Amino acid sequence: MKFLALIYSQPESEPEYNTPEWDEMLKDYMAITEEFKRDGVFIAGEGLQDVSTATSVKVRVNQAELHDGPFAETKEQLGGFYLLDCKDLDQALQYAAKIPSAKWGTVEVRPVAEY
Amino acid sequence: MIGLISEQLDKLVREDRGRIMATLMAQFGDLDRCEEAFQDAQALAMRAWFRGVPDNARAWILTTARRRAIDSIRREQCFQHVVSDLSEEFSSELCLPISEEELDEFSLPDERLKLLLICCHPALEEKTSVALSLRFIAGLTTIEIARAFLDKPATIGQRITRAKSKIRLSGIRYGMPTHEQLDVRIAAVLKVIYFIFNEGYACQQGDGQLRLDLCEEALYLAELVSQLQPNNAEAQGLLALMQLSYARSAARQSDEGLFIPLELQNRELWNGELISSACQRLERALELGELGPYQLQASIGAIHCEAKTFSCTDWPQIVMMYRLLFKCQTNDVVLLNLFVAESYIYGAEYGLHKIEPLSRSLSAYQPFHAARAELLSKLARFDEAVKAYGQALALTSVVSEKRYLQMQKQQVMIRKEESKED
Structure with a gap:
């Protein structure tokens, strides 16, 4: 069963770029990605550029309307994701709890709909 | 006849809902499908049993529910153009009626624990878990x-x-969790079990009978959890707590179905054997060194049970336990109990003064108004006491409780008249 772990956090609570804490976080992310791969649950996982780089698109009356910014202005911003293959929600939640950002942000776990 | 059948069906469903649901879940793993199949089976029973309820009514219901579940899988599979070997396997087995022996085999306790674990999954809000367990295991109505x-x-x-x-x-899976996950899952289950117990202990149907079947269901489940988790202090504490309450249930209600408060209970009617085994269990739990709310509440129960008469009650110790409990469970119901216990030491005036600030948060909580009414009546503030009993009465639908509160209210009114004559 596939689960998407959406990683949300407030930019101000994240480690600052080019600090030892930042390096630590990067190292933790690399280690956890390795663990996910080793356990055979990793399908995909990426970090995203800052929310200030977001462009939102919607099509109305056959016209693409662009909006400079994210879909929703929220304090906690989507910063990355993992797509995991787990046997059940319990296992997915266990892995989600190991994602470094869960310590200062929130990881939302959603099963992928099967059609 | 129809009325009688429906009555017998209701009784069967109430008593066996958890077992039947757990058995269906073990096979089909989908709460919605199982419930629908179970309901269909009940509706079919009403039509099929017009000549009378068959001897193997439970097996009849289970077999019919299984067939309905298979039908619903088939319908979906037709729709999805998917063929499953599993369904073939089910269908051949389902053509044969099942016996009571088979049914007993299916109702192994761990199936019910699994059903309980899925209802109490931590990914669900706690209130949702309580509702699911009460509905699917205890068989309560919405x-x-x-x-x-x-x-x-x-x-x-x-x-x-x-x-x-x-x-x-x-992706919540129906099955036993891993050992390390079980700990977290058990804590959620304990809360739900205690809720079920309280429902059985406090809730009385129109005929004035204590809903002891629910209490027994909760005790059974708590015993099961306690066997699986012998070193879980709170699991032992909860079982001790419920046993201590259950041991006193015979004294809680008069022959006329009237609720009897602790103060007026005939302590001879308490089940001494159950009390002493619960106290032993509690002591072992406390030795594990992981104090928690259930052990503290059990301790309060044990202190009450140790008192030969109500006037011998060790209130200072009870107050101390409630203070510890408030540290674990910061809520106004605990505060209300603490202040009522303190009023036995410091007087009704003090108690009333302490509970008044809770009037907003506990405005819909019947015991708050009943406690306030009692304190007011002790202080001879009759008009206010009558009004508070009225508020308590408006909040209870339990017959024996209603009658008790009405009687208390009348007594206050009599005392008021007497005080006028003096």
């Missing part, structure tokens, strides 16, 4: 659950519907 929650039946109904869909879609 209306009964709503009353226990001080909530609207429609709200609870929606909550259950949402939960079933979340369980179905979110």
Whole structure:
């Protein structure tokens, strides 16, 4: 069963770029990605550029309307994701709890709909 | 005849709902499908049993429910053009009627624990877990659950519907969790079990009977959890707590079905054997060195049980336990109990003064108004006491409780008249 772990956090609570804490976080992310791969649950996982780089698109009356910014202005911003293959929600939640950002942000776990 | 059949069917469903649901879940793993099949089976029973209830009524219901579940899988598979070997296997087995022996084999206790674990999954809101367990294991109606929650039946109904869909879609698996996950899952289960117990202990049907079957269901489940988790201090504490309450249930109600408060109970009617085994269990739990709310509440129960008469009650010790409990469970109901216990040491005036600030948060909590009424009546503030009993009465639908409160109210009115004559 596939689960998407959406990683949300407030930019101000994240480690600052080019600090030892930042390096630590990067190292933790690399280690956890390795663990996910080793356990055979990793399908995909990426970090995203800052929310200030977001462009939102919607099509109305056959016209693409662009909006400079994210879909929703929220304090906690989507910063990355993992797509995991787990046997059940319990296992997915266990892995989600190991994602470094869960310590200062929130990881939302959603099963992928099967059609 | 129809009325009689429906009555017998209701009784059967109430008693065996948890077992039947757990058995269906073990086979089909989908709460929604199982419940629908179970309901269909009941509707079919009403039509098929017009000549009378068959001897193997439970097996009849289970077999029919299974067939309905298979039918619903087939319909979906037709729709999806998917063929499953599993369904073939089921269908051949389902052509044969099942015996009572087979049914007993299916109702192994761990199946019910699994059903309980799925209802109490930590990914569900706790209130949802309580509602699911009461509905699927205890067999309560949405209306009964709503009353226990001080909530609207429609709200609870929606909550259950949402939960079933979340369980179905979110990847919550029906089965035993791993050992390390079991600890977290058990804590959630304990809360739900205690809730079920309280429902059985406090809730009385119109005929004035204590709902002891629910208490026994909760005790049974707690015993099961306690066997699986012998070193879980709170699991032992909860079982001790419930046993200590249950041991006193015979004294809680008069022959006329009137509720009898602790103060007036005939302590001879308490089950001494159960009390002493619960106390031993509690002591072993306390030795594990992980104090928690259930052990503290059990300790309060044990202190009450140790007192030969109400006037011998060790209130200072009880107050101390409630203070510790408030540290674990910061809520106004605990405070209310603490202040009432303190009023036995410092007087009714003090107690009333302490509980007044809780009037807003506990305005819909019947015991708050009953406690306030009692304190007011002790202080001879009769008019206010009558009004407070009225508020308490408006909040209870339990017959024996209503009659008790009415009697108390009348006594206050009599005392008021007497005080005028003096």
